Amino acid sequence: MNWSLSINKDWEHLEERFDWVVDMRNVPQDSIHHAEGDVAIHTQMVLKALTDATSFQRLNREEQEILWTAALLHDVEKRSTTVVEDNGRITSHGHARKGEFTTRRLLYEFGIPFQQREHIAALVRYHGLPLWLMEKSNPVKALLEASLRVDMKLLSALARADVLGRICQDQQELLDRINFFDAYCEEQACWHSRKSFATPLAQFTYFHKDDAHPDYIPFADLKTNVVMLSGLPGMGKDRYIKKHYNDWPMVSLDAIRREYKLKPDDTSATGWAVQLAKEQAKEFLRKRQPFVWNATNITRQMRSQWIDLFVTYKAHVKLVYIEVPFKTWLAQNSNREHAVPQAAIFRMLPKLEVPCIFEAHDVEYCIAAP
Template sequence: MNWTTLRQLVPHPGRSPDFAACLAAFPQLELARTTPQHPLYHAEGDVWTHTMMVVEALLAMPAYAQATRAQQEIVFLAALLHDVAKCSTTVIDPVTGAIGQPGHSRRGALDARIALWDAGVPFAAREAVCRLINVHQVPFFVLETSRRGVTPEFTVRELSWQVDIGLLAMLAEADIRGRICPDPQRVLDAIELFRELAREEGCYDRPRAFAGDHTRVKYFRGTEAHPDYPLFQEPGSQVIVMSGLPASGKNSWVEKHHPQLPVVSFDDARQALGLRHGKNDGQVGDYTQERARELLRKGLPFVWNATHLSTLMREKTLNLLYKYHAEVEIVYLEQTRKELLRRNGLRDTSLSNKKLQAMLWNWEIPLPQEAHRVRHIVA
């Protein structure tokens, strides 16, 4: 499977999908044939039946016909893979028999990322697909403030920095039209209101504008502010936060582009403490954080060099940096699987290739709203 092959799966408007070819391209979807769903919300039956109905609903939408070819490729693959992880997240209540698939959107984004990465799908297209999968249900509930804990305006503004709102609404609508459930019109109305809110915010087809990067970062981290009015930025360190799988080239990039800057590194901490990879990570983390605090208190620029692979891992680092008013740039590096394993095999490291590949299940790419600037450098 490669990108050329995958693009050929995407039907032009008025053409029918080749579902047999889709199954051949993504073998994990075969499991969808025998994956049950809650009959109240999916009376059509198994996940594969639902997936085919969603794809057919998408292809019948005028918005799909009006989309660019690149947009059609993204939204089609997102529709095809939007429930790819239901097979691995299904839980059945032993008492009531109720079926649920908690976390299937996040896990589906991870599954899709790995499959599309191995297929050589270009980074921008791949991540557009994965981001849509990750949030594909949000438009159903975006107007329910009490359920999400934030205002609809906040949700729409944040989503606009992650995905194309128009494509997300298209996917969400297809998801509802491609199932048998009670009162689908109520959800379709909610999706239409979601579209209208995004248009009112000026972010239907672009990220919501902010008065500045600092205002954006503070707003998305919970500060009460309005996007159109700048917040005062207190002086602090300028910090480059590295992100990427082991052997993706982070050390080389830092040595080449910022050889003069101090570096905070878990690897350096392990070396200083005489510990192997995976041993006493808590002690390594404490050592690293204290080194960072020393530099932050002095307001000095530095590089924080670590994998920072998941959103949770990055959040721990970012919480500390923003506490000290740092200005942050995230630099994410990526290689192919083949190149990663080749490089890792040549390194003097206790991290085996098997352990490296296990880290893929925490592989979440930095999103634009996480820092003042986010750069993705892909080989």
């Protein structure tokens, strides 16, 4: 292992180095669940509970680093989501989801390797799942989705440290919930490894349909192919297409904007370009002509609406995520013919959701080495 967010893990050093660690000071927490004090105090207690655990000490170095970094960042966005309700209670709804985005951005800028970064970001996202799993509308699907993104044993260890690193009256009840979570993972065959599906189509169908069963094996009745690109501007999507799909027709929002001289910040023009691109895609789908869908597609919501369209026409969808290291990205964007202003791409970076492996029939990660 040749990466680390910080070799020196002393809290004072972390505060000197990272402004987001300083931000944890004086972020209040509800005294019923966190009588220990603010987020900074809680995070230090979590880190101590984690590193003191025998289970942590038995992990290999990389697993320890992943888990320690996730623990440091697990409540990073309580700074932006904490509110005092009218009744005096303190809440921080959405801090885990927002924390995933912040974690991804920070670790990308620091050069943490892709797989480790995404594992840490997912641990931050799901760190409360072992406590609240059975309150989900579909606990099994929530569990299996998490299992495709994180090591459930590490997730359980993080949740346990999160509980031990606080002062509350219901601590034992929370620990019992984590024990139940561990047993439920065993029951759903996702404790020792990620949930295994019979086929990629079975995996996609399960997460794409509300009433699907994880053991259901659908009949493969796909008629055409669509390759969807995903990545921030300047990552090299056009280069990838030229290398691998140069002879395929392409639907490109950027190409439409350039052809019709539309400004990227013109909302009405963008809406018109999207509709034109949609009609072009439908024409290829009706003809069962394979094509490439070239756009940034950096959010899951954006990707899902297009994948839904393609699947309606019985297309096999291959989703390709493109990424290069942070400094390479900045250089590539500034050197491209149609460069996006740096301020604009920096606004897009915190919104990036790296595609999950269940979002399409086939998901490929094209990650350039540092």
